[in-house]
Amino acid sequence: DVKVTQSSRYLVKRTGEKVFLECVQDMDHENMFWYRQDPGLGLRLIYFSYDVKMKEKGDIPEGYSVSREKKERFSLILESASTNQTSMYLCASSLVLWRGTSTDTQYFGPGTRLTVL
Amino acid sequence: AQSVAQPEDQVNVAEGNPLTVKCTYSVSGNPYLFWYVQYPNRGLQFLLKYITGDNLVKGSYGFEAEFNKSQTSFHLKKPSALVSDSALYFCAVRDILRGRGSTLGRLYFGRGTQLTVWP
Numbered sequence: 370d371v372k373v374t375q376s377s378r379y380l381v382k383r384t385g386e387k388v389f390l391e392c393v394q395d396m397d398h399e400n401m402f403w404y405r406q407d408p409g410l411g412l413r414l415i416y417f418s419y420d421v422k423m424k425e426k427g428d429i430p431e432g433y434s435v436s437r438e439k440k441e442r443f444s445l446i447l448e449s450a451s452t453n454q455t456s457m458y459l460c461a462s463s464l465v466l467w468r469g470t471s472t473d474t475q476y477f478g479p480g481t482r483l484t485v486l
Numbered sequence: 487a488q489s490v491a492q493p494e495d496q497v498n499v500a501e502g503n504p505l506t507v508k509c510t511y512s513v514s515g516n517p518y519l520f521w522y523v524q525y526p527n528r529g530l531q532f533l534l535k536y537i538t539g540d541n542l543v544k545g546s547y548g549f550e551a552e553f554n555k556s557q558t559s560f561h562l563k564k565p566s567a568l569v570s571d572s573a574l575y576f577c578a579v580r581d582i583l584r585g586r587g588s589t590l591g592r593l594y595f596g597r598g599t600q601l602t603v604w605p
Contacts, residue, residue, distance in 0.1 A: 373529070378527075399590075400590045402592070409495075409597060410597060411576065411595045411596055411597040411598050412530075412576065412595040414592060417590075417592065419590050427592075459529055459530065461530075463590070463591065473518065473535075473580055473591040474520070474532050474535065475532070475593060476532065477522075477529035477530040477531070478529050479527075479528055479529045480527075480528070480529050482527075
């Protein structure tokens with residue numbers, strides 16, 4: 370079974386703090402994604418990565434950055450947390466398309482519920 | 487751009503009755519469609535997907551989805567609902583991204599439908 374883990378289930382931070390959200394997958398997936406989930410808005414893509422040290426902006430990258438130093442780990446960074454970044458953050462991973470067995474299915478972690486006060 | 491719509495924010499059904507959660511899509515090219523489920527305070531779990539082939543796709547936990555090209559729909563169904571099916575359901579469509587040196591699929595999600603099954 371694919372396993373995607375996230376470092377914290379719940380996190381409370383103060384405005385202006387630098388926040389690190391960590392995600393680790395154990396299935397040798399090339400692609401990793403960060404989403405935020407808000408009621409009524411569904412999931413919105415923040416950043417994704419298709420290889421170590423490679424990153425691409427998603428739909429709502431403002432106020433966020435990412436780091437992918439190792440294949441299994443993808444970190445989301447809030448440089449200066451603000452109250453409008455209070456949300457559920459979900460990490461996901463998937464295989465590259467050119468792999469014969471790739472099905473494009475994304476596998477999700479349990480999520481981190483971040484509250485910024 | 488690819489997109490999906492889930493027209494119902496909430497669906498309520500009695501246990502034992504059939505359930506349907508609706509999804510319509512808008513794509514250029516062939517649609518690759520997915521359903522995910524999210525239980526309270528959990529991440530999303532993959533239920534099923536349509537890539538090509540039979541219009542009726544079977545997935546986990548007794549769920550199935552019917553792909554209808556003429557109606558651009560991909561509704562999720564189950565013949566007999568369980569209380570434990572109560573959760574948030576997301577429809578998604580894949581788009582292909584060709585980045586620097588790689589090709590990958592990204593998903594566009596609907597806003598979600600809260601399914602409540604009462605005893």
